[in-house]
Amino acid sequence: MTDTTTRTSGKGREVVAFRVSGQDFCFDIMSVREIRGWTETTLLPHAQPYVKGVINLRGSVVPVVDLSERLGLGAIEPGPRHVIIITVIGSQTVGLLADVVSDILTVNEEDIQPVPEIAADEVKAYISGVVVVEGKMIRKMDLSRVLPTAIREVA
Amino acid sequence: MSSVSSDDFRDSFFQECEELLEAMQDGFALMVSGAHEAETVHAVFRAVHSIKGGAGAFGFDALVAFAHHFETALDKLRSGDLEAGEETLMLFQRCGDHLADLVSAARDEAGGPLPGGEELREELDSLIGEQPQEEEGLPAFEPVVLDLDAMGEAQEGPGSISILFEPEADLFRSNNEPALLFRSLERLGRLEARADLSRVPLLEDLDPEQCHIQWQLGLETEESEGEIRAVFEFVEDACRLEISSLGAAGLEDGDLPSLEDLISVSPEASLLAETAPPPPAQTAEKTESATEKTSGGPPRGAATATIRVDLDRVDKLINLVGELVIKEAMLSQSIAQLELPSENEVSGGLESLKQLAGEIQEGVMAIRAQPVKPMFQRMARIVREAATATGKRVRLVTQGEHTEVDKTVIERLIDPLTHMIRNAVDHGLESPEARREAGKPEEGTVILSAAHRSGRVMIDISDDGGGINREKVRKIAESKGLVSPEADLSAVEIDNLLFLPGFSSKEQVSELSGRGVGLDVARSEVQTLGGRVSIASTPGEGTTFSISLPLTLAVMEGMVIEVAGQTMVVPITAIQESLQTRTAEIHSIGATGRVVANRExxxxxxxxxxxxxxxxxxxxxxxxxxxxxxxxxxTHCALIVDAIQDQRQVVIKSLETNYGHVHGVAAATILGDGRIALIIDPDSIIRDTVGAAGADLQLQLAR
Amino acid sequence: MSLKILAVDDSRTMRNLISAALGRAGFEVDLAEDGEDGLRRLADALPDVIITDINMPRLDGFGFIENVRKLYRDRIMPILVLTTESAPDLKARAREAGATGWIVKPFDEEKLIWAIERVAIPGGGT
Structure with a gap:
């Protein structure tokens, strides 16, 4: 385990860590409903390029966001090895397309550092801080900012 | 009085009020049509009476007060003191509307009298030519039992009281019981009872209906005389009762048998041990009734044919059934891929499963279905108000009010329907003068009808007015730049100009149907429900607006098609026919435009x-x-599709819950393979393609 | 053994209120929607006390009371009229029909129970 997890503090929070186009991200595990393998989506007309379409999640119509494209890291050509992290953001359920889910970590509030200046501007807009774990920088994602725009319009 | 304030009871009261108001409005409608019987008037009276009764229990004073005036007038109608003339009925209907408003106000805890109530009360009073007994007098209605404190205060606690009590036959006939009266008196203090049997005749002379016994009671009590009289409240008209104070002296023992003595000789002493002897005429019966008494078990609830269910639960069930239907379709598809021999057991079983799932779905949908009647009744009021505002005389005729439609559809239909009804009164019907000149009755008629037709609900709003003034409509449209002056428009096309956004504006729409909302808004509201609106108008005879709606918002009949590798669904209601491109007559227009000749x-x-x-x-x-x-x-258009797969019922799933509205798409559904297919919205596609004024317009210009 | 009460009222609200009040007081309650319904209930089981409204569809309170007295002339069944009416002539009519007592609405729980206890032949609990 990592040094962040060994420090037992009441403020520890579990986060799910995942990789998108070679970069590590995480967000609160409470937002994750489930993780599924890639399934073919139904395309949505007039959608933003990062909206991969919609999938059927036990009877609900759930949009899938290509996080890589959303963060300006280039579109993913999704295949069987990719995962869709089903998240609940506010009252909406959204699937986030990622390369792989790497870990579940416990992070203390005080370990979260401000976003460094070196981060690419595109990414910076979607993260609320960074955590360094075993020399790796994990970006904490602000989920409300990755919502597809069609949602923000109606929300 | 103790007021009851449980929310459940309140809810149930307001729910009942809705039903009672509905019954009342039904009754008035019957009376207006002249088809009523005596029972109609009784039913209306009872409805208002019950509202008053319930309102009293919850302390809705303004509601009680108005209902009381209303009820008094209705009572006159019931007793025949009042004629059900046109004026009277109109007043009653307005009172009914006001009563409904007061019920709403009470529900919203807005309390207090509402504007207009005082005037209606005065009109009612002058109608019946008298002031009803004021509701302010309600406390006087309270039985004596509750007003005793006041009486008691007027007197000192009397100490020893002497009571002479001589029951009459009526007392027993009404199943009152001296023994119980004595028991009640005992609660007030120390009681001594002596029965004077001296007037009991010999058996051969005995009238078994009469009591013949007189009681001399002595009561040591601190309670007032009023409290004592209250005990005899129910029998004061059925006995001789003399109450006198003996001061503190006490009652001397006389030669009459004491209470205890009487009890010991009484055959039903075991039953009435702590009280006093019953009159002889009733003993046998009493024993029987007392021993027959059996009890146990909780109180039985009211016998009702309905239950109240939280809508969320129904919707959850609908969702689950929707999933069941999808799962069934998925299973069917998987089994089809197994390529089993035909006539196999699996397919047979699956077929019955499919049928069952379909039936369950239908049954569950029916839970959400409600008759359009309450909505129609609301419209009756809109008509009345619109008639008053425009100075027209209007009769509303409703048909098919028991037609059932999904609850949500009904709720969302109220606004557009209100608009169309107002429109019919305001613009559809002519003024009384114009009608007279045209040889029509001064009173205009608006017919509101509902019917199920081929899996949809049709709601028609017809007026017998002058029909659409097409010349005027066209002029307005031209002046607003909505249509070219050169356009060659058919009558139907001109009529449809009414639906163009921006056609109606505050300028030509009167205060009534105005509010800056046009028929275009009403139509788009209907369209969001998967409905369509059309107009038919005959000059001099009237106009009919027809709304066609899906039965439910949860499932629809759709054509499953394939376009560019994607599977989509087109609502069957929008499809006229399909044409093979090979045989169709296709023409090019301009660089990219193409048209197909179809039905001229x-x-x-x-x-x-x-x-x-x-x-x-x-x-x-x-x-x-x-x-x-x-x-x-x-307006029409021809959609290029790559293949038609199937025609089937699809479960409608919202895209907006997790994503948002997509232009050209009405909703989504889940197909047998578990994948999502979009349900296209033909209206918006046609509108985008050929403009709101309609394809045919443009094409006729082009020709 | 608790007292068994039959309450007859065409208003669901009143039935609910009566039922709750009497249930709280420990009585066993049976409900009927109008006079006819009331007579049907009596055919099943006889209550200790009947409470009835006057204005009801099909068979009103007067008719109901008259019928009860005719059909069950050998029973003692106190009948209390619970109504908003207070006119003396109506009271007289109810008495004529055989009503035991008269309680004027608005509905008051204590008043109702007190009245029942005044007319009920104790079957046990009271």
């Missing part, structure tokens, strides 16, 4: 693939199918 018109061709950004429109249409779709009966 040229219909523009639209590629769904291009509309949805999936591909460029194929140049060669061989092997494609043209799906002829129409909207609101006037």
């Amino acid at each position: 018109r040229l219909v523009p061709i639209v590629d769904l693939g291009e509309t949805f950004g999936l591909r460029r429109t194929p140049q060669n249409l061989d092997g494609h199918v043209l799906l002829m779709v129409e909207t609101d009966s006037t």
Whole structure:
């Protein structure tokens, strides 16, 4: 385990860590409903390029966001090895397309550092801080900012 | 009085009020049509009476007060002191509206009298030519038992009281019981009772209906005389009762048997041990009734044919059934892929499962279905108000009010329907003078009807007015730049101009149907429900607006098609027919436009693939199918689809819950393979393609 | 053994209120929607006390009371009229029909129970 997890503090929070186009991200595990393998989506007309379409999640119509494209890291050509992290953001359920889910970590509030200046501007807009774990920088994602725009319009 | 304030009871009271108001309005409608019987008037009276009764229990004073005036007037009608003339009925209907408002106000805890109530009360009073007993007098209605404190205060606690009590036959006939009266007296203090049997005749002379016994009671009590009289409240008209104070002296023992003595000799002493002897005439019966008494078990609830269910629960059930139907379809597909021999057991079993699932779905949907009647009754009020505001005389006739429609559809239909009804009174019907000149009765008629027709609900709003003044409509449309002065428009096309956004504005719409909302808004509201609106108008005879609606918002009949590798669903209601491109007569217009000749018109061709950004429109249409779709009966277009897969019922799933509205898409559904298919919205596609004024317009210009 | 009461009222609200009040007081309650319904209930089981409204569809309170007295002339069944009416002539009519007592609405729980206890032949619990 990592040094962040060994420090037992009441403020520890579990986060799910995942990789998108070679970069590590995480967000609160409470937002994750489930993780599924890639399934073919139904395309949505007039959608933003990062909206991969919609999938059927036990009877609900759930949009899938290509996080890589959303963060300006280039579109993913999704295949069987990719995962869709089903998240609940506010009252909406959204699937986030990622390369792989790497870990579940416990992070203390005080370990979260401000976003460094070196981060690419595109990414910076979607993260609320960074955590360094075993020399790796994990970006904490602000989920409300990755919502597809069609949602923000109606929300 | 102790007021009851449980929320459940309140809810149930207001629910009952809705039903009672409905019954009342039904009654008035019958009376207006002249088809009523005596029972109709009774039912209306009872409805108002019950509202008053319930309102009293909850302390809704303003509601009670008005209902009381209303009820008093209705009572006159019931007793025949009042004629059910036109004026009277109109007043009663307005009172009914006001009563409904007061009920709403009470529900919203807005309390207090509402504007207009005082005037109505005065009108009612002058109608019946008297002031009803004021509700302010309600406390006087309270039985004596509760007003005793006041009486008691007037007197000192009397100490020893002497009571002479001589029951009459009526007392027993009404099942009152001296023994119980004595028991009640005992609660007030120390009681001594002596029965004077001296007047009991010999057996042969005995009238068994009469009591013949007189009681001399002595009571040591601190309670007032009023409290004592209250005990005799129910029998004061059925006995001789003399109460006198003996001061503190006490009652001397006389030679009459004491209470205890009487009890010991009484045959039913075991039953009435702590009280006093019953009169002889009743003893046998009492024993029997007392021993027959059996009890146990909780109180039985009211016998009702309905239960109240939280809507969320129903919707959850509907969702689950929807999933069941999808799962069934998925299973069917998997089994089909197994390529089992035909006539196998699995397929047979699956077929019955499918049927069952369909029946369950239908049954569950029916839970949400409600008759349109309450909505229609609301419209009756809109008509009355509109008539008053425009100075027209209008009769509303409703038909098919028991037609059932999904609850949500009904709720969301109220606004557009209100608008159309107002429109019918305001613009549809002529002024009384104009009607007279045209040889029509001064009173205009608006018919509101509902019916199920081929899996949809049709709601028609017809007036017998002058019909659409097409010349005027056209002029207005031209002046607003909505249509070119050169356009060659058919009558139907001109009528449809009424639905153009921006056609009606505050200028020509009177205060009534105005509010800056046009028929275009009403129509788009209907369209969001998957409905369509059309107009038919005959000059001099009237106009009919027809609304066609799906039965439910949860499932629909759709054509499953394929376009550019994507599976989509087109609502069956929008589809006229499909054409094979090979045999269709297709013409090019301009550089890219193409039309197909169909039923003597040229219909523009639209590629769904291009509309949805999936591909460029194929140049060669061989092997494609043209799906002829129409909207609101006037505008058409032909959709290029690659293949038609199936026609089936699909479960409607919202795209907006997790994503948002997509232009050209009405909703989504889940197909047998578990994948999502979009349900296209033909109306918006046609509108985008050929403009709101309609394809046929443009094409006729082009010809 | 608790007292068994039959309450007859065409208003669901009143039935609910009566039922709750009497249930709280420990009585066993049976409900009927109008006079006819009331007579049907009596055919099943006889209560200790009947409470009835006057204004009801099908068979009103007067008719109901008259019928009860005719059909069950050998029973003692106190009948209390619970109504908003207070006119003396109506009271007289109810008495004529055989009503035991008269309680004027608005509904008051204590008043109702007190009245029942005044007319009920104790079957046990009271």
